[in-house]
Amino acid sequence: MSKRLRILIAKPGLDGHDRGAKVIARALRDAGMEVIYTGLRQTPEMIVESALQEDVDGVGLSILSGAHMTLVPRVLNGLREAGLEHVKVFLGGIIPDEDVPRLKELGVVGIFGPGANTHEIAEFVRQQLTED
Amino acid sequence: MGDDNGLVTQALAGKRYALARLISQVEDDGETARAALAALYPHTGRAHVVGITGSPGSGKSTLVNELAKVLRGQGVTVGVVAVDPSSPFTGGALLGDRVRMRDLSGDPGVFIRSMASRGSLGGLARATGDVIKVLDAVGFQVILVETVGAGQSEVEIARTAHTTIVVEAPGMGDEVQALKAGLLEIADVLVVNKADRPGAANTARALELVINQNAAHDEGRWRPPILQTVALNGQGVPEVWEAVVAHRQYLRESGLWESQERARVETELFNVLREELLNRTLARVGRERVQEWVTRIADRQVDVYTAAASIIGG
Incomplete structure (x- = not known):
């Protein structure tokens, strides 16, 4: 029996727009994954704790506030410190092109902006999470 | 085999990620999970398992969050298992109960764990009982188990929990709904949530009426209190x-705790x-021969009972 993929979808930071996060949560659910949705205004610590308790394979972060260069490294470090370095992190929201190389260098596996196709995102996530 | 990667030892020593991994194993039901459950079993039987059920939107998750806060105020440790439905078509699930548990x-x-029902009916997942174990x-002292938003037949929680809280909200149905069999009969504690909304007193009264009728012929039996929150x-x-604690005392003193456990x-x-x-029968007989029987039953050559007797008989 193949294991069901479990993904945490979280919205760190203070902006209150979770439409995108909900669309992605829904798309991943429709792709057969178990999606744990945490809601708005999660701190990096809260996200790491949820990822640990839920034993997820991946974490999707939605950030529209522009704080991604602060928040993403804190989530990645937190995961590492918690022994969750195998958990893949992907990112959605408003991310300027010039930040993309640095974020990927830090370990983000995929970055999706407005207008990204939800089927493609789901397929990408599945491939990333079943790789190893 | 046995304790794969020492997960059981680590989890018993309080390592939270080991606990999370163990729960995943149990959910996925492998051989390793069975070995782990066997090793854990002597340590079980200490927690008070409390089920929380009710219609979608009645406020189950919020109540779980607040109950956990009350318990933490008393220094009691709390495990939470929150079950949400899996899609029967894709097998996917959106587990959203953590949204209302951020205070914890x-x-x-x-320790909070979300579970998808994975095709199980009855408001829980197949593995919920094992995750509780x-x-x-x-060592979690109280385990709060939140069911799938339940209708009128999802009563499996009553067989799993020591104490079952049924959550209702005003405006979700009239007295006739309350008279129907099902959820109300499994309630050890009844909660009318959203009591600041109009109609809460009416809902409580309607419930009271039903409980009184149910209780009339059962002297000395537990009478579910109706509380507004x-x-x-x-x-x-x-x-x-407090009502849950009183129920636990009642179970202990009446001997029901043991008999229900049995x-x-x-x-x-x-x-x-x-x-x-x-599984053993299917393995012994073989998939193809079973399918032959299925064909014969579908063609009305034989009925299911005769077929089953023949299969078991050889």
């Missing part, structure tokens, strides 16, 4: 916990035996 974040005395074994701000929630274990044993015997 960062507390080492709390894992949380019990590692506004879970969103915690109002009335300490009283709910009944629970018996059901569990029969379920496992049923599954195991089915």
Whole structure:
């Protein structure tokens, strides 16, 4: 029996727009994954704790506030410190092109902006999470 | 085999990620999970398992959040298992109960796990009982189990929990709804949540009427108290916990705690035996021969009972 993929979808930071996060949560659910949705205004610590308790394979972060260069490294470090370095992190929201190389260098596996196709995102996530 | 990667040892020593991994194993039901459950079993039987059920939107998650806060205030450790439905078509699930449990974040005395129902009916997942055992074994004193938003027939929680809280909200149905069999009959504690909304007193009265009728012919039996809460701000929630504690005392003093435990274990044993015997029979007879029987039954050459007797008989 193949294991069901479990993904945490979280919205760190203070902006209150979770439409995108909900669309992605829904798309991943429709792709057969178990999606744990945490809601708005999660701190990096809260996200790491949820990822640990839920034993997820991946974490999707939605950030529209522009704080991604602060928040993403804190989530990645937190995961590492918690022994969750195998958990893949992907990112959605408003991310300027010039930040993309640095974020990927830090370990983000995929970055999706407005207008990204939800089927493609789901397929990408599945491939990333079943790789190893 | 046995303790894969020492997960059981680590989880018993309080390592939270080991606990999370163990729960995943149990959910996925492998051989390793069975070995782990066998190793954990002697450590179980200490927790008070409390089920929370009710219609979608009645406020179950919010009540769980507030109950956990009351318990933490008393220094009691809390495991939470929150079940949401899996899609019957894709197998995917959106598990959203954590949204209302953010207050519990960062507390080492709390562990929350979301579970997809994975095709199980009855408001719980197949593995919920085993996940409860894992949380019990590692020492959580109270385990709050939130069911899928239940209708009128999802009563499996009553067989799983020691105490079942049924959550209602005003405006969700009239007295006739309350008279129907199902959820109300499994309630040990009844909560009318959103009591700040119009109609709460009416709902409570309607419930009272039904409970009175039910209780009329059962002297000395537990009578489910009806409590009003506004879970969103915690109002009335300490009283709910007091009622749960009173119910636990009643179970202990009446001897029901033991007899219900026995009944629970018996059901569990029969379920496992049923599954195991089915698997063994299918393995012995072989998939193809079973399919031949299916064809003959569908063609009306033989009925299911005769077919089953023949298959078991050889």
